[in-house]
Amino acid sequence: MKQNIITHKHISDRLETLGITPGDTVIVHTALSSFGAASCCPDTIIDALLQTVGHKGTLVMPTFGSSEAVFNNKKSGTNLGIVPQTFWKRNGVLRSRHPLASVAAIGPNAKTLIEGHENAPTAHAEETPYYRLAQLNGKILLLGVDQDRNTFLHTIEELARAPYLKPISGKFIDNKGKTRTGTWRYFPGPHRDFIGLGESLRKNGLVKEICIGNCRAKLMEAVPLLNFLLPKFQNNPNLFLSANPNLPDGIRQRAQILRSKMADAAFTLAADSQFAGTYMEEIIDNMNSTAIDSIVLSTINDVPWSAVPQDKRKWYLAGLKRAGIKVAAIRISNLNKNLDQILTQVKGAKLIMPATIPLEKLKISIPAKTRVLIENTGITGRDMVSKLKELKRLNAMAAFNPLEFIKIGENPFLSTYTRTSIKSMIGAIFVNDGFASGRRTQLEEGLVEIKELISILNCRSFSGLFILQSPDPSLFRSTVNKFLQMYEEVR
Numbered sequence: 001m002k003q004n005i006i007t008h009k010h011i012s013d014r015l016e017t018l019g020i021t022p023g024d025t026v027i028v029h030t031a032l033s034s035f036g037a038a039s040c041c042p043d044t045i046i047d048a049l050l051q052t053v054g055h056k057g058t059l060v061m062p063t064f065g066s067s068e069a070v071f072n073n074k075k076s077g078t079n080l081g082i083v084p085q086t087f088w089k090r091n092g093v094l095r096s097r098h099p100l101a102s103v104a105a106i107g108p109n110a111k112t113l114i115e116g117h118e119n120a121p122t123a124h125a126e127e128t129p130y131y132r133l134a135q136l137n138g139k140i141l142l143l144g145v146d147q148d149r150n151t152f153l154h155t156i157e158e159l160a161r162a163p164y165l166k167p168i169s170g171k172f173i174d175n176k177g178k179t180r181t182g183t184w185r186y187f188p189g190p191h192r193d194f195i196g197l198g199e200s201l202r203k204n205g206l207v208k209e210i211c212i213g214n215c216r217a218k219l220m221e222a223v224p225l226l227n228f229l230l231p232k233f234q235n236n237p238n239l240f241l242s243a244n245p246n247l248p249d250g251i252r253q254r255a256q257i258l259r260s261k262m263a264d265a266a267f268t269l270a271a272d273s274q275f276a277g278t279y280m281e282e283i284i285d286n287m288n289s290t291a292i293d294s295i296v297l298s299t300i301n302d303v304p305w306s307a308v309p310q311d312k313r314k315w316y317l318a319g320l321k322r323a324g325i326k327v328a329a330i331r332i333s334n335l336n337k338n339l340d341q342i343l344t345q346v347k348g349a350k351l352i353m354p355a356t357i358p359l360e361k362l363k364i365s366i367p368a369k370t371r372v373l374i375e376n377t378g379i380t381g382r383d384m385v386s387k388l389k390e391l392k393r394l395n396a397m398a399a400f401n402p403l404e405f406i407k408i409g410e411n412p413f414l415s416t417y418t419r420t421s422i423k424s425m426i427g428a429i430f431v432n433d434g435f436a437s438g439r440r441t442q443l444e445e446g447l448v449e450i451k452e453l454i455s456i457l458n459c460r461s462f463s464g465l466f467i468l469q470s471p472d473p474s475l476f477r478s479t480v481n482k483f484l485q486m487y488e489e490v491r
Contacts, residue, residue, distance in 0.1 A: 006040040006213040011048035014212040015141075018219045022054030025109050025138035027130075028061050029151070030083045034144020034215040042086035045143070050106070058107030060129065060138075061087050062151050063095060070179055071099030071172040078102075096129060099170035099182070101151075103129045109136055118172055123184045124151065125158035134222040142218040147194040147201075152222060153229075157240065158186045160233045163260035164253035165189065191249040192240040197229075204228060251289045259291035261484055264491070266461040269483075270294035270328040272430070273305075275469045276476050280316050284323045286473075290480040293324055296352065296467050298331035306332045306342055313345055328465055329373065329428070335365045343367060350465070352399045352428065355379045355387055366394055373399035373427050380408065381416035388425050397427030397464075402448040403434045413449040417456065428465035429453060431483060440471040443482045454483075455490035 020026060028049060032042060049059050063078040063085075065071050073095040078084050088095050088104035095104045096117035101124055105113050113129040113136075120127035130152055133140075140152050147153065157165060165186035174180045201207045201220070206228055208219045233239045237257045242250045262269060271292050277283035278301055287295065297305040300316060308316070320327065329350035330342060335357060343351065351370050353362075354377035366372055372394045376384045388396055400422070402412035410416055417423055431454070433446035443450055454466070470479035 006035050006044070006215075008044050008048045008051070011040070011045060011212055012051045014210055014217070015048065015052040018141075018210045018217055019208050020052045020139065020141065020219065022052075023056040024053050025058040025107070025113075025133060025136045026053055026060065026141050027103070027133055027138060027152070028059065028141045028143060029080075029145050029149040030061075030141075030143035031081060031145050031215075032083050035212070036214045040213075042083045045083055046087050046090070049141075053107065056108060058105060058109040058113070058136075058138075059087075060103055060105040060110075060113060060133065063088050063102045063104050065098075065100045065102065065170065069171060071097070071102070071170065073097045073102060073173070097172050097174065098123060098128075098184075099172040100168065100184070100187070101128070101130075101154075105129070112136070118174070118180075118182055121184065122158045122186050123168075124154040124188070125186070128155070130155045131159070134226050138222045140220045140222055140225070143212070144215040144217075146218075147197050150194060150220075152220075152225065153192075153194050153197075153240065154188045156226065156229050156233055157188055159226075159230060160237070161186055162233070162237055162240075162257075164237075164256040189249070189253070191242060191247065192253075193242040194240060196243075197240070201225075201228075255289055255291035257291075258480070258484060259293075261488065262291075265458075265487070266463045267457070267466050268294050268328060268464070269466045269468065270296050271476070272296045272298055272331070272467050272469045273300060274298040275471075275473055275479075277473050278302075280319055282473070284319060284325065286476045287325055288323055290477055292468070292480065294326050294328040294465075295320065296329045296331050296465070297327055297346075297349075304333060305330055306334075306336055306338060310338075310341065310345075313342070317345060329467075331375075335361055339365065340367055343370060350427070355384060359387070359390055362391060362396075363393065370394075371427075372396040375399040375401050375430075376404050377401070378404070378408065380410055381405065381412075381420040381422050385420055385422050385425065388422075398422055398425045399467075400426045400429040400453075401432070402430065402450060402453060403432045403438075403440070403446075403469075406434065406436055406447050407438055409436065411447075411449070413452045413456075417453065423460075426457070426462070426464060428467055429457065429462075430467045430469055432469040434471070440469070442471055442475065443479060443486065451486045451490065454486055458487075458490055 061084040066076040093104050093106045094110045096102045096114035098117045113132050124130045167185050168187035169183045171181050210217050277286050327346040327349045329352050331352040352373045354375050405412040405416050433443050433448040434440040470476040
């Protein structure tokens with residue numbers, strides 16, 4: 001079937017209908033193939049764009065970097081397609097020197113847009129062509145591409161300092177012809193679901209659409225887009241992330257967001273291995289996906305840590321180290337002859353043991369300099385205080401387990417914490433919930449009053465361990481989210 005040729009005039013007329021006017025500053029993302037094979041050439045599109053903005057307007061196209069080790073804005077190509085490749089080589093077109101996020105521009109605002117891009121603190125936010133586009137009340141035009149090609153969305157991420165963004169470095173030729181290395185903070189990484197923004201933008205009147213031949217064109221104004229999305233993103237850093245819970249990029253990005261919420265915490269959040277998963281691989285996966293990087297080793301696959309063979313313990317510990325997870329404590333139920341060996345394998349880890357172990361054994365069996373935490377198993381708050389005082393030589397502190405207090409009929413917040421001196425002896429608290437029967441529940445669904453305990457300890461700038469215990473390993477991730485929700489409310 002014969003295909004119609006898309007003319008320069010047809011493109012220009014349709015762009016005017018879409019809302020581009022003489023004098024506009026417009027950044028354009030385009031895919032030549034969207035117009036249809038052999039329907040037009042790069043120069044036809046560029047000429048039509050230039051005619052539409054007029055001699056008082058400015059045309060901008062991202063050209064990013066290239067595969068070359070050192071970026072040269074006068075020579076390096078672009079991998080963004082034939083249209084920007086053709087555009088940046090035109091006479092009179094200026095190009096920024098940023099090796100990873102360069103743009104090409106022509107028109108009265110071209111120099112203002114590109115100047116000093118390589119010296120900006122970020123690639124797409126302050127002092128960059130993308131942010132300056134908004135300062136100049138510019139427009140964003142997508143020709144045959146969707147929001148996943150809208151570089152201005154990176155501006156929003158970087159302005160909000162999205163926790164999942166990372167610093168990046170690159171080499172370029174500066175204005176003196178010398179090779180320089182630059183580093184830019186908050187550089188965007190892999191997959192986000194920018195396409196998913198489309199419906200919301202349309203509903204709020206932020207995008208106009210029209211067809212130019214086969215090409216679907218979308219036009220947005222930078223300032224309204226910024227004013228709409230930036231507050232939403234600041235309130236919800238997950239805004240641009242994929243809803244797919246199994247997408248590796250999404251898992252990593254959500255973990256970075258979770259970790260950022262804990263940045264101001266004095267305490268260390270740790271996962272109890274017994275409740276973080278069954279097998280070590282599952283435990284590591286759950287912890288990495290929730291940004292928890294400290295663990296209390298109690299059981300692995302229902303086997304107490306103290307009963308795990310030495311060679312297997314080494315293998316487990318090596319896996320934790322590779323995953324960036326630190327062992328905060330070892331939790332044991334009784335003393336055994338391997339205790340020295342167990343503690344030697346995890347230097348610096350605290351030792352958590354139940355209050356049911358006789359005092360005489362505790363005083364004799366604990367290696368010197370071991371930081372001991374006594375868990376209130378089957379013991380009242382007042383008796384715990386007495387026991388800790390008797391263990392003064394060990395500098396023992398309480399591993400406050402609120403569910404254990406509930407099981408013996410003692411309210412852990414209103415009674416134990418409020419009415420005894422244990423509050424000054426707590427070195428760790430188990431973050432759990434449940435009933436007197438021992439049945440565990442999700443946080444805030446039992447009798448523990450865990451939010452009150454978290455709140456009061458946070459008010460004291462508690463610097464010990466918060467040890468997270470989910471009602472079941474399968475609910476670990478949702479328990480982490482529940483904890484973070486509570487922490488957001490009380491901090």
